[in-house]
Amino acid sequence: MPRQVLEDTLTADSIAADTALAASGDPSAFERLYRSHVARIHTLVRRMLDADETDDVTQEVFIRAWQKLSTFRGESAFGTWLHWLAVNVVLARRKSVGVERGRFITENEPLDGVTGRRETPELSLDFEEALARLPEGARQVFVLHDVEGYRHDEIARMLGVVPGTSKSQLHHARMALRRHLDR
Amino acid sequence: MNDHWTNRLSEYIDGELDNEERVALEAHLATCGSCYATLAELRQVVARAQSLDDTAPATDLWPDIRARLTPDRRPGVERARRFSFSVPQLLAAGIALVLLSAGGMWLGLGSRTSGPPSAPPQTGGDYQPVDWRPTADAAVAELEQALSLNEGQLDTATVRVLRQNLAVIDRAIAQAQRALKRDPGSNYLNLHLANTMRQKIELLRRANALAAGQS
Numbered sequence: 001m002p003r004q005v006l007e008d009t010l011t012a013d014s015i016a017a018d019t020a021l022a023a024s025g026d027p028s029a030f031e032r033l034y035r036s037h038v039a040r041i042h043t044l045v046r047r048m049l050d051a052d053e054t055d056d057v058t059q060e061v062f063i064r065a066w067q068k069l070s071t072f073r074g075e076s077a078f079g080t081w082l083h084w085l086a087v088n089v090v091l092a093r094r095k096s097v098g099v100e101r102g103r104f105i106t107e108n109e110p111l112d113g114v115t116g117r118r119e120t121p122e123l124s125l126d127f128e129e130a131l132a133r134l135p136e137g138a139r140q141v142f143v144l145h146d147v148e149g150y151r152h153d154e155i156a157r158m159l160g161v162v163p164g165t166s167k168s169q170l171h172h173a174r175m176a177l178r179r180h181l182d183r
Numbered sequence: 184m185n186d187h188w189t190n191r192l193s194e195y196i197d198g199e200l201d202n203e204e205r206v207a208l209e210a211h212l213a214t215c216g217s218c219y220a221t222l223a224e225l226r227q228v229v230a231r232a233q234s235l236d237d238t239a240p241a242t243d244l245w246p247d248i249r250a251r252l253t254p255d256r257r258p259g260v261e262r263a264r265r266f267s268f269s270v271p272q273l274l275a276a277g278i279a280l281v282l283l284s285a286g287g288m289w290l291g292l293g294s295r296t297s298g299p300p301s302a303p304p305q306t307g308g309d310y311q312p313v314d315w316r317p318t319a320d321a322a323v324a325e326l327e328q329a330l331s332l333n334e335g336q337l338d339t340a341t342v343r344v345l346r347q348n349l350a351v352i353d354r355a356i357a358q359a360q361r362a363l364k365r366d367p368g369s370n371y372l373n374l375h376l377a378n379t380m381r382q383k384i385e386l387l388r389r390a391n392a393l394a395a396g397q398s
Binding site for chain 2: 014016017018020021023024026027029030031034035038039040042043054055058059062063066127128142146147152167170171174175177178
């Protein structure tokens with residue numbers, strides 16, 4: 001077994017142990033889970049919502065995780081379960097604040113003001129900026145499909161739309177990002 | 184640019200067109216430089232999305248989270264109330280799996296030391312209460328003895344990580360044992376202790392298998 005594989009295995013064991021400890025009420029174990037997963041969750045939330053909501057919603061995800069650890073049965077990895085919980089918190093937030101305006105992107109809607117660059121070290125940041133400027137619905141479909149790897153039927157269920165709408169939004173998002181990243 | 188075909192390019196990239204549509208689109212791409220170029224750009228967008236890095240928050244969010252963790256909402260409290268009569272069967276089944284797994288490792292290692300752990304408790308038919316702890320403790324002791332003989336095959340960093348993880352698990356075991364002294368009849372605590380013991384045996388089993396593979 002290569003060393004990296006062993007390290008991953010040991011990390012998984014450590015997370016499993018911390019999950020059991022946290023489920024029994026150990027805040028220190030839960031802090032270790034927080035520190036090993038916060039970047040992943042914070043980034044997901046930032047991409048799905050507006051930047052000024054990111055910290056609050058990330059905190060809400062971890063507090064909900066603490067409260068719901070009793071429902072975690074270990075059938076998936078803790079990280080997978082936490083990710084799913086985060087998506088649900090984000091989507092609930094989206095409904096609660098009535099983020100329905102700007103849900104759809106029109107085919108010709110530009111992302112004016114975002115300067116695209118060619119292959120440079122800053123390219124990833126430029127991509128994130130362009131992504132943040134997408135309308136809410138298109139951005140969420142793009143993040144869920146192209147970044148997080150969900151299927152259209154799963155996204156459609158999450159967002160309460162038909163799969164065709166998810167596909168259409170994804171295509172428009174890709175087209176918009178393409179125009180601004182490749183000038 | 185043909186809008187009809189352009190609007191199908193994402194579905195083409197994602198493999199969601201049926202065979203007839205795919206063939207027709209590929210025929211169009213062979214003659215339409217604009218759509219061909221757009222396809223390449225869309226693929227670049229998809230590739231970029233898959234290579235994005237995660238970034239930690241600029242400020243540490245843990246202090247605020249910690250302040251909002253309500254003790255009386257601890258998951259373990261809720262869980263303990265939900266477990267009922269079937270837990271002893273779960274316990275026995277879990278320990279049986281652990282011991283079977285540990286026994287498999289011993290066979291794989293060629294029984295370098297004193298032999299395989301004891302046979303697992305029977306789980307079929309009418310359930311009879313079984314005190315699994317002495318058997319599990321014996322399995323752990325044997326695996327730890329094997330690891331002490333074999334860990335020289337592992338590099339220092341790996342051994343350090345292994346020891347750190349074992350320490351985490353040992354703390355969990357000690358915590359569960361202390362809690363069980365106060366509440367010996369708790370099904371939840373018994374299950375938690377059994378699961379934690381299972382994690383320790385699994386970790387020891389993997390470490391031994393790794394060491395044996397490198398000798």
